[in-house]
Amino acid sequence: MKELPKTAKAVVIGGGIVGCSTAYHLAKLGWTDTVLLERKKLTSGTTFHAAGLVGQLRSNANITELLGYSVDLYNRLEEETGLGTGWKMNGGLRLACNEARWEEVKRQATTAQSFGLEMQLLSPSEARDLWPLMTVEDVIGAAFLPTDGQANPSDITQALAKGARMAGASIFEDTAVQDIRVEDGKIKGVQTDRGFIECEIVICCAGQWTREFAWRFGVNVPLVPVQHQYIITEAIDGVPRDLPTLRDPDRLTYYKEEVGGLVMGGYEPNPILWALDGIPPDFHYSLLPSDFEHFEPMMKQALGRVPALERAGIKELVNGPESFTPDGNFILGEAPELKNFFVGAGFNAFGIASGGGAGMVLAEWVAKGEPPYDLWAADIRRFGRPHFDTDWIRKRTVEAYGKHYTMAWPLEEHKSGRPYRTSPLYKRLQDAGACFGEKLGWERPNWFADLSSGEVPEDIYSFSRPNWFNAVAREHKAVREAAVLIDQTSFAKFALQGPDAEAALSWIAANDVAKPAGSLTYTQMLNDRGGIECDLTVARIAADDYYIVTGTGFATHDFDWIRRNIPDGMKVTLKDITETMSVQSLMGPEARKILERVTSDDVSNDAFPFGTFKSIKIAGCAVRALRITYVGELGWELHMPVENAAAVYDALMTAGKDLGLVNAGYRAIESCRLEKGYRAWGADIGPDHTPLEAGLGWAAKLKADIDFKGRAALEKQKQTGxxxxxxxxxxxxxxxxxxxxxxxxxxxxxxxxxxxxxxxxxxxxxxxxxxxxxxxxxxxxxxxxxxxxxxxxxxxxxxxxxxxxxxxxxxxxxxx
Known part of the structure; x- marks a missing residue:
């Protein structure tokens, strides 16, 4: 057996398709001392039993680009390595069997067009011409993506492994990683059952084993093994080798050709979790017992679409566990808890489609310190407190799995694992008719039903005007003409303190934060390409104390970005204080009158101008009032200790009753911010967009002689346009x-x-x-x-x- 090296530049753990792809791409980038370690044999975890469908279209442009890269790679890999991959670009069909699904498919076709991906809409008969075995009596139409396809999972992984070796990487099978040596928060190497390898970078691509393994080193990877079944038939007359893959979401099923027969599987609404007490130690090249009873509803659905299955011989009902995540997206990136520990896992049964692209972006992330483009939808830092709770993860993942093929409605909310995190006002808002949404475990009011008129606080989703349209209109009108109170306790809130706080934040923030105590600054934080990594508000409390407020969903990401970019040697601490502070936003033209009724502090425009904050008293409680708005009206964010939230809320609602003060939710905020032109990070702005492109150049201190991260890129872009x-x-x-x-x-x-x-x-x-x-x-x-x-x-x-x-x-x- 080949001897292990004593040192390596990077160690990849896991010999499935993502691990082999990562090693391949690192070697292609010149990292020839990359070592991949597989505890058993390549593909022996979950890759070997993957169905192998390769679809490309997602709702996110960059994830679609990642999947498109996989296709480009698979198109050339066999020629490069000399190993067969089983790759066939035979196209992919998606059926629509009701008007709502057809609307969804047409909108998906627009999305494909937006992202430069060819997608054709077909009539039922045109779809049957491509897939002659199916019945189409209930089909309204279909979409066809000619560049989709399918691959043999084991073959394509072996080809990637060979390509990695050809480029200089080393791969060792039958080598189990027992431990990672970490000293003072830094990785020093990996201990295997065959010896120690000194390294500073570890990339964990261990599939369903990743959560348990990473947890040992303080890294949270929220994924759950779920049983996933599909049948493999004997050869069926009339099945051509170039048959497109087929997805029939209204019947929750998918199909692909396999040696003249079919593979058929699906995503049932009642999936079965696996390995609740841990994965068995010797689980490799292993399948679970076939569960024919559980698969029967899928089979009935399939028979209605492909009657030939009733006469087909069944070779096998494959039952293999796959890693699924709470939001249905995979997990990539450097762990916020441990520097140089990277993760590529949780691929939700589309690891083969993602494998090529995921390995590429992980390799770029490792080698260059950042991904090649914005990957927020898959970034490990999108998770937070609820994702440490295994019971919560399991509940939400079961729901996400069951929604794999259900309608993807605009603004759809998850229902499982709720409520998990609530503000002190939750019961008051519930009694007032709040219809809650959820973000990072927080219950947040989306809109308020008029209970007196019989409105029910429940979402009914639609591609046309939804049932909450009129309720949001009422709240929007109140924002513009009277006043609203919005519970925004879920905001992420950080304290940056220490003698070097100003110097550190001046480097990280694009706008000028070196202002007197009492100032409030809206700012972006940029990467070295000038892209917007954070979009937040900074209040200067004292010379050595800043209060930072950012969006609910960005708590982990923004905290990690700030912490990692504090210059070495600076005396400063960063603390997450989200749980200690409640936030109530008082917005609208009557906001000042209401505030004057509950405080003796001067809140006039002269005494309290826009872009400042003050500590005031409301109902005897200390409140940090920030004069800022995301709705385009006069208003304040009122920040206070959570124990004071109810008293402040009650005082404000009483004082504002005759002035038209009402509760409002996040959908009214969205409507108002769209009218005012405020940008939303994760949608309108992000790492791929600079302030100059986004119309936010005014918020960058380019006129001041102060250096900041990303400044050089902005200066260059300002010159070139x-x-x-x-x-x-x-x-x-x-x-x-x-x-x-x-x-x-x-x-x-x-x-x-x-x-x-x-x-x-x-x-x-x-x-x-x-x-x-x-x-x-x-x-x-x-x-x-x-x-x-x-x-x-x-x-x-x-x-x-x-x-x-x-x-x-x-x-x-x-x-x-």
């Missing part, structure tokens, strides 16, 4: 709903897609935001000089373009 520009679009027809990913056309040419969309109740129009792209450069004149259309579910809709806010509280009208 931008190639995309953030713009607003409105459509005249109020019944057309925009949700994001609709294609933007300028003078008949595709120039981008919407990053977010919604409805503005003051202007009574649908609103969308997105980037207009042009390789030769974009400026305001270019934007204004075009005629625009939006593709909505494959229908071209004329629209108007805007470069400023649509709503001005002083004008109370749309601004063109």
């Amino acid at each position: 931008v190639k995309k520009m953030f713009s607003c679009f409105t459509v005249e027809d109020p019944d057309i709903m925009l949700f994001g990913r609709e294609t933007i056309y300028r003078n008949g040419q595709r120039v981008g897609w919407l990053s977010s969309g919604g409805y503005g109740h003051t202007i009574a129009k649908s609103i969308g935001y997105g980037y207009i792209r042009n390789a030769a450069g974009v400026d305001a004149e270019f934007v204004r000089g075009g005629d625009y259309e939006l593709d909505v579910a494959l229908t071209r809709v004329p629209c108007q373009v805007h470069l400023g806010p649509l709503y001005d509280p002083k004008m109370l009208r749309i601004k063109i």
